[in-house]
Amino acid sequence: MKAPPEPFATASLYNPHYPRRCGQALDQALQFTPAYHSWRSFDIGIESGVFSRLASFSALTKEDLRTHGPQGFVPHGRSIPEGLASGEIELATTSGTTGDQVENVWYQPWWNRSEAASWQLNSHACGADLGNHREAILTSPWCAGVPCENGFLTKEQRTLGRFLYLCERSDPSQWPNALMNRMVDELNCFGPQVLEANPSFLGKLSRHIITNGLRVRSPALIVLTYEFPSILHLRIIRQAFDSPLASSYGSTETGYVFMECEAGRMHQVTESCHVDFLPLSPDQGGPKRGRLLVTTFDNPWRSLVRFDTGDIVRLNSGAPCPCGRHEGLTLTSVEGRLVNLTLTPGNRLVTQGEVDRALSEVPGIVEYQVIQTEQSAYTARFVIGPNETTPPTGAVREAIQAIYGPAATITPEPVTSIAPDPPGKYRLVKSLIPIDPSLFLDDQFAPREKNTQR
Ligand SMILES: [Zn+2]
Known part of the structure; x- marks a missing residue:
């Protein structure tokens, strides 16, 4: 049997409470969460240190999530039917291809804490006094929002509390000009502090704005998520909007995992998760290029350990980020999804x-x-x-x-x-x-x- 590897996390800097929180997340999974029952015999023991303990387990895959179902990942015997009945939780199905879909327990307070922690990693987000802000969202309505592929919905039908979903159509290549004009009008009237957008979708709208010489009100911050942002997207979005841009990296399963700081690097959201980094072999771009496994903290409805996010990233190398943040892993870039290799x-x-x-x-x-x-x-x-x-x-x-x-x-x-x-x-x-x-x-x-x- 090979010697246990020295995990990458060992070389990172963390706050003093961080190792304990990793240990709690692992122990909650092993001792109190049904899906991890078969993991127990692989635990190398607390004397090995939590990063080495975590590294001794396999990765958790979407297939595992489907095999055990949402109840398999609920710790401490909580009941999903009771949680649904009381309104404490919802079930959310991720929007992958049909064979890739996963049903997740959605516990809004945990999601909100994870999101708020990510804002701390970007000074524009910190300065925008977020939390109760008006937010416009532009992505596939099948990911977030209200889909309607034939006809159009009213603004009221696309408004949920402080959120306005700008688009009900999922194929930007078929957007009529009138729909994009409506999006611009709504951004100008609604005046969101944050625009959260899929970069492909916002890139398409930005091209329409530039081509037609439209005026659009720039929000305090544009957060790009849902998809890998192309340099082409970033370029055209910067032409159409004056707002600072920040890429946010995470998923329905993991919450917020990395946030781009004002200096352009991605910092780990150490308040809400641990990240194991698995480097590719040296002839394939390792050890700076590799995959991510995420362990989440303190979600009473979901115990997630070493979940494979299905992405390739590049670690920051050389000098620390000029923004001064140094906790956890820092990435130079997210390089894209494994399925896009x-x-x-x-x-x-x-x-x-x-x-x-x-x-x-x-x-x-x-x-x-x-x-x-x-x-x-x-x-x-x-x-x-x-x-x-x-x-x-x-x-x-x-x-x-x-x-x-x-x-x-x-x-x-x-x-x-x-x-x-x-x-x-x-x-x-x-x-x-x-x-x-x-x-x-x-x-x-x-x-x-x-x-x-x-
Ligand atoms: Zn930074």
Whole structure:
């Protein structure tokens, strides 16, 4: 049996209470939560230190969440039917593809605390006096809001307390101009302090604002979430709005995990979760590039330990962040989802972030989608801006070739629009051939297979 790895968390700085909170989260799972019953025999014991203890377990997957169901992750014998009946909790189904959906217990006070903790990591959010603010939300209505794919809803039908959902349609490539004009009018009248947006959706609205010379009132803060923000999105959003932008990283399952500070790096929300970092092997971009496993703190309705978020990130290296925050992990970037990974013909992993940085350098492009169709074949679909006349086909090919190498066959394909996958999620990069990302982890840090196989 291999020696236990020295977890990355050991090298991070935390507040004095943090290790104890990690231990409480782990003990609550092992001792009082049904889904972790089979994990107990893998516990290497408290004398090993909590970070090493955590690292000795396998990862928790969405499949595990489905296998045990929401009740399996409720600690201390609380009853979901009773919680639902009293109104203390709700059930929320995540909006993945059908085979990927998970039913989650939604406990609003815990979510609110996690969100408020994330605000502390960005000075613009701190200064905006958030908590009881007006907020506009622009994302797929199937993720948050009220869907209506035929016809339109009134503003009242899209308002929930202090939240206004700007859009009831999930495909921005089909938004009529009148709908985008309505969004601008509503931003101007409603005057939200925060606009929370899917970057693809807000990118589309921003292009409409710029192209038509519209005036829009900028909120105190724009929080980008739900999806990987492309450099192209950020660029056009900055042209349309004066607001500071902050990327927020988390999920329905985990709450808020990282928040972008005013200096542009992502800081761990150490008040509400612990993060284990699993580096990729050195020939695949490790040890600075890797995957995340999240353990949540103090949710009385959900015990989550080492949950695999399904993303690749890059750790901050070199100097500490100039903002002065130093607790927990700091990321230079989120590199994209595992399902958006591609491979070079020589089997090197390519993240969405790599493709994005390359294509954002090609002048004239406003949207793109790169699809690996075979081991060495890639189609690069792209949309050019309204003032462009000649598609930069050669430059697109060169940018993609530089990533995938001379053995790659690149097919640039100018298109007029790119639609998201249902239920409104863009996949800017994807592979049609299956990729098992677990094969690319550094063996020293790879989690054990399953906590049930002994
Ligand atoms: Zn910072």
